[in-house]
Amino acid sequence: MAAGSGTKASPGRNGKTTGHTVVKYRLYPTGEQAELIEKTFGCCRYLWNKMLSDVQEFYAATDEHYIPTPAHYKKEAPFLKEVDSQPLCTVHQNLRKAFLDFFRAPSRFGYPRFKTKKARRDSFTVYCRQYRTGPSIRLTDQGIQMPKLGLIRANIHRRPLHWWSLKLVTVSKTRSGKYFCSVSFGYEAKAPERIIPAPERTLGLNYSLSRFYVDSEGRSPALPALEQSREKLARLQSGLARMERGSNRYEKQLQKIRLLHERIANQRRDFVHKESRRIANAWDAVCVRESDLVELAQTLKQGGVMDSGFGMFRACLKYKLERQGKAYIVVDHLAPAARTCHGCGHVHEKLGPREKRWTCPKCGEIIAREVNTAQNLRDMGLARFRGNEKTSAA
Numbered sequence: 001m002a003a004g005s006g007t008k009a010s011p012g013r014n015g016k017t018t019g020h021t022v023v024k025y026r027l028y029p030t031g032e033q034a035e036l037i038e039k040t041f042g043c044c045r046y047l048w049n050k051m052l053s054d055v056q057e058f059y060a061a062t063d064e065h066y067i068p069t070p071a072h073y074k075k076e077a078p079f080l081k082e083v084d085s086q087p088l089c090t091v092h093q094n095l096r097k098a099f100l101d102f103f104r105a106p107s108r109f110g111y112p113r114f115k116t117k118k119a120r121r122d123s124f125t126v127y128c129r130q131y132r133t134g135p136s137i138r139l140t141d142q143g144i145q146m147p148k149l150g151l152i153r154a155n156i157h158r159r160p161l162h163w164w165s166l167k168l169v170t171v172s173k174t175r176s177g178k179y180f181c182s183v184s185f186g187y188e189a190k191a192p193e194r195i196i197p198a199p200e201r202t203l204g205l206n207y208s209l210s211r212f213y214v215d216s217e218g219r220s221p222a223l224p225a226l227e228q229s230r231e232k233l234a235r236l237q238s239g240l241a242r243m244e245r246g247s248n249r250y251e252k253q254l255q256k257i258r259l260l261h262e263r264i265a266n267q268r269r270d271f272v273h274k275e276s277r278r279i280a281n282a283w284d285a286v287c288v289r290e291s292d293l294v295e296l297a298q299t300l301k302q303g304g305v306m307d308s309g310f311g312m313f314r315a316c317l318k319y320k321l322e323r324q325g326k327a328y329i330v331v332d333h334l335a336p337a338a339r340t341c342h343g344c345g346h347v348h349e350k351l352g353p354r355e356k357r358w359t360c361p362k363c364g365e366i367i368a369r370e371v372n373t374a375q376n377l378r379d380m381g382l383a384r385f386r387g388n389e390k391t392s393a394a
Contacts, residue, residue: 017191019323020184021164025144027171027179028153036149037171037179040083041122045115047073047080047091052112055099067096084148086136087124123172137169144169144181152181160185176258192325197285197385204287204378206337206370207310214370216378224271229264236260268309272316280320285327287381288314289337329381337376338369 029037051067058066070088074080080088101109126146129136138145143154146169160166164185171181204216211220236257243250279286318328331337339351346362356369 016188019187019189020167021160021187022182022184023158023160024180024182025157026155027143027181028155029149029179030153033149033152034179036083037173039079040087040124040171041173043080043083044087044091044124045117045122046077047088048095049114050077051092051095052114055095065099067092067099084126084146086126086129086147090125090127120175121172123170125168125170127168128166135166137166139166139183144183146171154181161187163187174258174262176255176262178262192323194325195284195327196389197327197329197382199378199382201284202287202378202382203279203283203285204374204376204381206289206374206377207291208370209308211370212308212310212313214374216371216374218368218371221271221275224267226264226267229260229267233257233260233264269312272309272313276313276316276320279317280324280326283326285329285381285385286317286321287329287331287377288317289335289377290330290333327385329385331377331380331384335376335380337380338373340372340376341365341367342372342375342379343367 047070050073055065055067058064070080070085070092095112098109098112102111126137136147139156139160140151141156143152143156145151160183164187167184167186169181169183171179173179205213206215208214208220212223214220236253240250240253240257243253321328336347339348340346341348341360341363343365344360344363346360348358348361351358357366358369359366
């Protein structure tokens with residue numbers, strides 16, 4: 001999958017919203033352009049590490065927090081002048097934001113870390129500036145025009161609408177050696193009309209390790225065929241373990257593994273976007289449990305939880321629903337949705353965590369655990385939504 005897109009919106013004045021859409025394009029730079037992109041990656045990494053080190057030394061000496069600007073380093077590191085100054089300014093802004101986030105919520109964000117060449121993904125960001133001669137970044141039929149890099153050939157599979165304005169471009173490189181650019185567009189649009197969900201137009205979703213999710217209608221999605229790719233990946237990794245590290249065969253095998261990892265990630269991402277779009281178009285509201293997937297993976301002691309892409313699915317579903325004025329309702333993870341009989345409301349306190357089917361001690365109904373949980377999530381979510389509506393109205 002060569003490209004993707006995402007959309008976010010925030011409320012504005014006069015019943016309008018300020019939206020941001022990101023479209024990802026595959027880049028095909030020339031040898032000189034690729035060399036300059038690699039230099040920019042290295043300069044951004046060097047500047048981040050240098051500024052972070054100086055911040056730590058300055059704080060240890062004076063007990064004060066200070067971040068030098070990129071211009072402070074150009075005398076001692078003249079190679080910084082060879083690349084565009086915009087990515088270097090963005091590094092300074094990103095480090096400042098990282099410290100602000102850390103000071104505001106240290107347990108959530110953590111202290112900024114040094115960057116290494118072995119990172120999974122290299123990237124830099126360039127903001128679009130408006131000059132008398134026109135914008136500093138332009139999107140053409142052949143590719144994208146950027147400062148110092150010139151016109152980079154790209155696969156422009158999706159054209160922006162005429163009222164969109166280009167805000168920034170993030171150039172990145174995958175571990176397999178492919179270059180991409182994520183172009184962010186801003187626009188003003190009419191605020192979507194808010195839809196009040198009805199029970200028959202509301203869907204409950206319960207995470208399932210084997211079936212991705214089970215909804216309140218008892219249905220599960222058709223999962224992408226990843227088993228064949230995973231089996232091939234296991235064979236390639238087994239072969240890599242028997243090769244001499246650093247040899248030509250080792251590097252070729254490693255490149256095959258990187259490409260296959262990308263293919264699996266693209267298959268999963270394609271499935272997530274299509275399935276979240278289908279649900280967002282078909283239903284007026286979706287109720288999902290507020291589950292911590294990391295904690296769930298530690299509880300189940302299985303690696304498939306973090307590999308499923310359910311967290312990305314929830315994020316995509318949320319913004320796609322909100323963009324249409326629909327409700328994305330989160331149910332507390334402590335709510336007894338799995339232990340409550342949907343028919344009579346009895347809470348089965350002694351229900352084991354691995355029981356897929358159980359009989360209600362009160363009404364005697366035989367219950368399918370996952371479908372019952374999804375139905376309870378739907379009802380609990382609607383009750384919470386109505387409660388919030390009454391509170392806001394009062």
